[in-house]
Amino acid sequence: MASKPTPKIVFDHVTRRFDLSDNSFIALDRLSLDIADGEFVTVVGPSGCGKSTALNIAAGLLKPSEGTVLVDGKAVEGPGPERGMIFQQYALFPWLTVRQNVEFGLRIKGEEAARRRQIAERFIELVGLSDFADALPKTLSGGMKQRCAIARAYAVDPSILLMDEPFGALDALTRVQLQDQLLDTWSRERRTVMFITHDVDEAVYLANRVIVMAARPGRLKEIIDVPLPYPRTEEIRLSADFMTIRNRVWQAVYHQ
Amino acid sequence: MSGPAKTTRAGGGPPEGQGTDYSGLALNLVGLVAGIAIWWALTAGGAVGLPPPPQVAVRFADVIASGQLFTDIASSLARVLTGFLLGVILAIPVGFVMGWYKVARSLIEPYLQFFRMIPPLAIIPLAIVTMGINETPKIFVIFLASFLASVVATYQGVISVDKTMINAARVLGARDLTIFLRVIIPASTPFILVGVRIGLGSAWATLVAAELIAAQSGLGFRMQQAQLYYDLPTIFVSLITIGILGLAMDRILLVIERRLTVWQERV
Numbered sequence: 448m449a450s451k452p453t454p455k456i457v458f459d460h461v462t463r464r465f466d467l468s469d470n471s472f473i474a475l476d477r478l479s480l481d482i483a484d485g486e487f488v489t490v491v492g493p494s495g496c497g498k499s500t501a502l503n504i505a506a507g508l509l510k511p512s513e514g515t516v517l518v519d520g521k522a523v524e525g526p527g528p529e530r531g532m533i534f535q536q537y538a539l540f541p542w543l544t545v546r547q548n549v550e551f552g553l554r555i556k557g558e559e560a561a562r563r564r565q566i567a568e569r570f571i572e573l574v575g576l577s578d579f580a581d582a583l584p585k586t587l588s589g590g591m592k593q594r595c596a597i598a599r600a601y602a603v604d605p606s607i608l609l610m611d612e613p614f615g616a617l618d619a620l621t622r623v624q625l626q627d628q629l630l631d632t633w634s635r636e637r638r639t640v641m642f643i644t645h646d647v648d649e650a651v652y653l654a655n656r657v658i659v660m661a662a663r664p665g666r667l668k669e670i671i672d673v674p675l676p677y678p679r680t681e682e683i684r685l686s687a688d689f690m691t692i693r694n695r696v697w698q699a700v701y702h703q
Numbered sequence: 704m705s706g707p708a709k710t711t712r713a714g715g716g717p718p719e720g721q722g723t724d725y726s727g728l729a730l731n732l733v734g735l736v737a738g739i740a741i742w743w744a745l746t747a748g749g750a751v752g753l754p755p756p757p758q759v760a761v762r763f764a765d766v767i768a769s770g771q772l773f774t775d776i777a778s779s780l781a782r783v784l785t786g787f788l789l790g791v792i793l794a795i796p797v798g799f800v801m802g803w804y805k806v807a808r809s810l811i812e813p814y815l816q817f818f819r820m821i822p823p824l825a826i827i828p829l830a831i832v833t834m835g836i837n838e839t840p841k842i843f844v845i846f847l848a849s850f851l852a853s854v855v856a857t858y859q860g861v862i863s864v865d866k867t868m869i870n871a872a873r874v875l876g877a878r879d880l881t882i883f884l885r886v887i888i889p890a891s892t893p894f895i896l897v898g899v900r901i902g903l904g905s906a907w908a909t910l911v912a913a914e915l916i917a918a919q920s921g922l923g924f925r926m927q928q929a930q931l932y933y934d935l936p937t938i939f940v941s942l943i944t945i946g947i948l949g950l951a952m953d954r955i956l957l958v959i960e961r962r963l964t965v966w967q968e969r970v
Contacts, residue, residue, distance in 0.1 A: 506870075506874055507874075508870050508873065508874070526870075526873045526874045526876075527874075527876070528874075528875065528876040530874065531874065531875075532870070532871070532874040534867050534870070534871060536865075536867050538865070538867040538868050538870070538871035539871075540868065540871075540872075540885075540886065540889070540890075541966050541967065541968065542889045542890075542892075542966040543966075551872070551875055551885075552875035552876055555875060555876045555877050555881055556876060583965075583966050584966075585966060585967070585968040596871075599875070600874075600875075603875055603876065609874075
């Protein structure tokens with residue numbers, strides 16, 4: 448798995464400072480990290496460890512103060528459709544239906560109507576929202592909104608999915624269901640995933656590798672491999688191996 | 704403003720809401736009848752010195768028959784709509800520019816905040832001196848009133864658009880123009896519509912006052928004339944007409960607002 452041809456995403460000594468009125472603080476301090484093509488990486492750490500900052504820099508929504516992020520060997524200059532992003536607050540367009548939300552990126556790409564509809568249909572089905580294709584977001588539950596956001600990100604066919612605590616606002620049960628669904632979608636539509644969370648179980652359950660970060664200043668602390676097979680199941684979630692890895696990650700996160 | 708809005712929403716909602724709406728409507732009616740009854744009782748003895756309802760009703764019939772009421776309504780509405788539409792048409796782009804460009808905001812905002820503190824009516828003397836006593840000063844003052852109300856709402860709407868939503872559009876490949884057209888405009892529509900309603904309210908309020916001061920026709924002018932001749936029924940006719948027209952225009956805007964913002968999550 449962790450073979451090293453060319454990494455999909457490279458963080459090369461990425462530093463980000465925020466200037467406050469009286470002083471500046473370092474949100475992210477010289478982060479260096481390679482993520483392989485098709486890999487599922489989760490990033491976990493306490494508040495203020497710079498995990499969202501790192502993700503936003505990779506998305507092109509923030510500029511690094513120093514260092515660069517390379518995607519497919521090219522420096523990130525701004526947002527691009529090859530890097531899809533999923534937000535904790537869903538960020539659906541509330542005036543558009545599920546279908547129109549999913550078609551949003553396709554419209555920008557200039558796809559014609561019939562093709563847009565066909566692609567949207569496919570991803571709406573993939574996330575199990577076919578019965579709600581013409582519903583407005585306000586009628587959906589939190590879990591359904593996030594599934595719609597995932598379909599919307601997938602529709603523009605990104606090779607990378609950047610997910611910023613996507614299940615953070617959901618209840619525990621819905622969260623587990625969406626984790627399974629995300630893995631299922633990922634196994635069928637393989638993408639490179641960088642997934643931010645502060646839930647240690649979630650981090651271990653989803654990932655090939657867990658990136659543990661530390662706060663003040665935000666920096667890389669440890670990378671922990673998760674050599675558990677996919678598809679991940681309840682059995683794996685309850686296994687001793689899982690517990691062992693989970694405990695290691697827990698230690699790394701909380702005993703800093 | 705949220706009170707009446709809620710009643711209307713229940714009425715437009717699912718069937719089970721209609722029962723409550725009917726009883727609400729019935730109560731409205733009861734209140735109306737009771738109000739007229741009290742008015743009648745108070746004025747019947749001539750104690751208060753105001754005209755009783757039948758006298759006002761007769762005057763209503765007179766001015767409708769002579770067509771005078773409609774001439775007055777037409778000239779008042781023409782003024783208010785011209786001023787109001789000009790105000791809103793200018794306010795929306797200015798509000799957008801202020802919300803979108805920090806430089807424009809810093810340049811314009813001091814003036815806006817300053818003029819907002821001056822009641823539009825206080826501009827009337829200046830407007831009459833510089834623009835004469837024809838239609839222009841009245842329309843200008845109405846324009847100013849509705850512009851100031853709408854521009855602030857539009858600009859507030861633009862700056863309160865959820866940043867995450869803009870980022871979501873950006874990562875889906877949207878550039879500034881697309882974000883403006885497909886995110887900023889729809890997301891700020893609810894704010895703009897509220898501003899437009901407030902704008903219409905202040906336009907209407909300003910109109911009548913403007914007509915009281917300098918006009919040759921219109922509902923406010925008619926009241927001014929009636930005052931000279933101690934003609935209380937005509938004053939009542941004008942007041943009631945002004946109230947009903949204002950209410951009708953506000954309801955129309957409310958319906959438009961509901962239509963355009965069905966997507967909003969309402970708590």
